[in-house]
Amino acid sequence: LPRLSPTPSHRPTIANTMRQPMNDRFVAGTVLTLAALRTAAAFALPYGEASSPFALRGGGALDATVEGTSTSTDAGSYLSDVPLGPPDAILGIAENFKKCDDPSKVNVCVGAYRDSDGKPWVLPSVREAERRMLDDPTSNKEYAAIAGDMSYVNLALRFAYGRDVPMENVAGVQSLSGTGACRIGGEFFARFLPEGTAIYIPTPTWGNHFKIFEEAGLATRTYRYYSRETNGLDYEGLMEDLGEAPEGSVILLHACAHNPTGCDPTLDQWKAISDLIKDRGHRVFFDSAYQGFASGDAEADAAALRLFVSEGHNVALAQSFAKNFGLYGERCGTFSVVTNSPDERERVMSQLKLIIRPMYSNPPVHGSSIVRTVLSDEDLTAQYYDECKSMARRIGSMRSLLVQKLAEAGSKHDWSHVSEQIGMFAFTGMDADMCDRLTNEYYIFLTRDGRISLAGLNDGNVEYVAGAIHAVTDGKSITSSD
Numbered sequence: 001l002p003r004l005s006p007t008p009s010h011r012p013t014i015a016n017t018m019r020q021p022m023n024d025r026f027v028a029g030t031v032l033t034l035a036a037l038r039t040a041a042a043f044a045l046p047y048g049e050a051s052s053p054f055a056l057r058g059g060g061a062l063d064a065t066v067e068g069t070s071t072s073t074d075a076g077s078y079l080s081d082v083p084l085g086p087p088d089a090i091l092g093i094a095e096n097f098k099k100c101d102d103p104s105k106v107n108v109c110v111g112a113y114r115d116s117d118g119k120p121w122v123l124p125s126v127r128e129a130e131r132r133m134l135d136d137p138t139s140n141k142e143y144a145a146i147a148g149d150m151s152y153v154n155l156a157l158r159f160a161y162g163r164d165v166p167m168e169n170v171a172g173v174q175s176l177s178g179t180g181a182c183r184i185g186g187e188f189f190a191r192f193l194p195e196g197t198a199i200y201i202p203t204p205t206w207g208n209h210f211k212i213f214e215e216a217g218l219a220t221r222t223y224r225y226y227s228r229e230t231n232g233l234d235y236e237g238l239m240e241d242l243g244e245a246p247e248g249s250v251i252l253l254h255a256c257a258h259n260p261t262g263c264d265p266t267l268d269q270w271k272a273i274s275d276l277i278k279d280r281g282h283r284v285f286f287d288s289a290y291q292g293f294a295s296g297d298a299e300a301d302a303a304a305l306r307l308f309v310s311e312g313h314n315v316a317l318a319q320s321f322a323k324n325f326g327l328y329g330e331r332c333g334t335f336s337v338v339t340n341s342p343d344e345r346e347r348v349m350s351q352l353k354l355i356i357r358p359m360y361s362n363p364p365v366h367g368s369s370i371v372r373t374v375l376s377d378e379d380l381t382a383q384y385y386d387e388c389k390s391m392a393r394r395i396g397s398m399r400s401l402l403v404q405k406l407a408e409a410g411s412k413h414d415w416s417h418v419s420e421q422i423g424m425f426a427f428t429g430m431d432a433d434m435c436d437r438l439t440n441e442y443y444i445f446l447t448r449d450g451r452i453s454l455a456g457l458n459d460g461n462v463e464y465v466a467g468a469i470h471a472v473t474d475g476k477s478i479t480s481s482d
Contacts, residue, residue, distance in 0.1 A: 089207050090447060097445040105443040106465055108456035111259070111424050112328055113293075113391055116458050121391075123326050125384040129373035139369075144362045146353045148174020148334075152372040156334045159298065159375060160288060160319050162306050165338065171348035172336035173356065174363045178289050178320030179208060181335040185285055185316050186216025187355045188337070188348075189250055199250040199285065200242065202226075204449060206259045206287075209252065221245070226261045231417035231429050231479055233263040242276055250283045255317075256301040257294035257423025260451040264294075264422060270304045274311050284308055285316045293324040294423045296392030298385060314338050321371050323424065324388060330367025395424060398457040402426065405466030413478050426452045428469070429478035442468040 087095070093109045115121040133139055147153070153172045161170065175181035189199065199218045201209050202225035210220050223245070224237030242251060253273075258264055265273060277284060286305050292298035308315050320333040335352070339345045356362070374380045403415045418426045430438075430450035438444040444465055446452055457465060 093445050093447065100443055100445070102443040104464065105445065106456060106461050108444060108446045108452045108454075108465065111323065111453050111455070113323070113326060113395075113424070113455045114458070116394065118456070118458050118460070121326060123384065123387045125374050125380050125387055126325060126327070126370055128380060128383075129370045132373055133369055141365070144174065144365050144368075146173075146356050146362050147349065148363045149365060149368045149372060151376070152368040153334055153336075155372055155375040156319060156321070157336055160291065160302060160305060160317060160334075160336075161309060161338075162299075162302065164306070165309055168342045169339050169345055170336055171339055171345045171352060172334050173349070173352045174368055175318070175333040175335045176331040176360065176363060177322050177333040178287065178318050179212060180331065180360075180363075181318035181320065181333045182209065182212045182287065183216055183359075184335040184352060184355055185318055186213040186218050187359075188316075188335075188352065189283070189285075190217035191351070191355075193250070193283070194248070197248060197250060198246070199252055200245050200282075201252045202238075202254070202258070204260055205252070205254075207447075209287075218250070221249070223251075225258070226263060226427070228429070229479060231427070232420070233261075233265060233269075235265065235269055239272070239276060242273070242282070243280065245280065245282065247281045248283065249280075250285055251277055252285050252287060253304070255286045255288035255291065255305050256303075257290035257425075259289065259423070260425050260447070260449060261427040262421025262423045262425050263427070265304070267303060267307070270307055274308050274313065278311065278313065283316070284313045285318070287318045289320045290323050290423055291319075292385070292388040293391060296389035298324075298388060309338055314340070321367065325367075325371060325374075325384075327367045327370065330370070331364060332367030332371060395454050398454045398462060399426060401459075401462050402452075402454070402457060402466055405463050406470060408463075409467045409470040411466075411470045411473065413473060424453055424455055426454055428452055430469070430473060434472040434476070437472040438468055442471075444468055 086092075090109060090111075094107065097105060097107045097109065113121055153174055154167060157167065157170055157172045161167075173184070175184055186199070189197065196219065198221045199213050200221045200223045201213070203222045204226060213220050223241035224234045226232070227234035227237070245251070254264075256264055286308070288302075288305060291301040294301045305315065305317065315338045317336045317338075318333065319336070321330075322328045322332070325332070337348050339348055374384050399418060399421070403419050406413070406415050415428075418428060421427060428450040432448040435446055435448045435450060438446060442464075452465075
């Protein structure tokens, strides 16, 4: 691992920009804030230098007019040219749901757990952890370290990797949930892998993956994962695509409860995937958002990750506690890399901190304190594991009940693929037109790929949803082979 400066060469910074002639900076389109200009004038240029367009006048105030540029009034007009961005594919649907006033509306879009009454549920173990934190006279609101609360990080990594991994070889930092972890990982790979290395992402996948890695500077490619012909895992296509990917590519894998399909490889298939990746010299990047929530068994849900580590892969891991702890708004996760030695770990840690510092400096502490409090106490940990089982049981019961109600509604389709999937979502096989009809005619809000969040179902709405699905799918195909 080479030692690089904290800023990639392809990204302009204030310091790099100040080395360019002034007019070149504006021609290049670099935008400097007034505060940055004052700082640059104070520290980069001699005070009062007449030849400088940044010369300070009037006791140090920055002159409002910069040579070769428009006035501050004109400069503000660029905002009129800013285009309206598209709504987020998932969060935008949730906003539309809130605006809908039809009493029959159902939200099966956003991946957040709901209780049997359709209400958000805070885990009792989380409530108890917060109570203890509030009563702790030593608790405070000080900044966390750049890498976060390392007591939390170590407990979180034990939760993921188990007790057989030497933690002195694991470089881990706190992250802003799974999105932040993926971004840190993308930045790290973009800096230290050969230029042009691509990350291979399953199709379909969580909608944010492509944008995260592309914004980090990685090229993105896809590999087959799901078969519309069988509504199941496309194992043969997956193996073929990974085998043909250029040697040394990064392979993104969902650790459990694949989003959106709910289709996971068997343990034997995971073993074959591991062998192929090792033969091709690929790098492994696991995204783990559902450990404990997928099956109700946190140890079982970590089986694929732990298999790859045991087989010698230098695994990178994005870990989130949004779903499995219900800490959606706390933005609580980790990013980690399994290295080969304590020396490698130290060097990787140094670079992860250099990535984090200019990005968000240090993470929030409330969510990590909750997880630390739960996982550091045997009784709370046992209670939390029971709550995971409870959430998984309710999701599983809604999965079975949806299939049952579809049959009772008169559907002739084979919905067994829904029964066989795992995790929060059911990947139904419905196409975009069917999904649009569900939203426009029945006020059932879902993504246009046919994904349904089972957490949005309950005893009071599952029959209505099943009837609507039957209405839009009756006599039509839900697989490409129909």
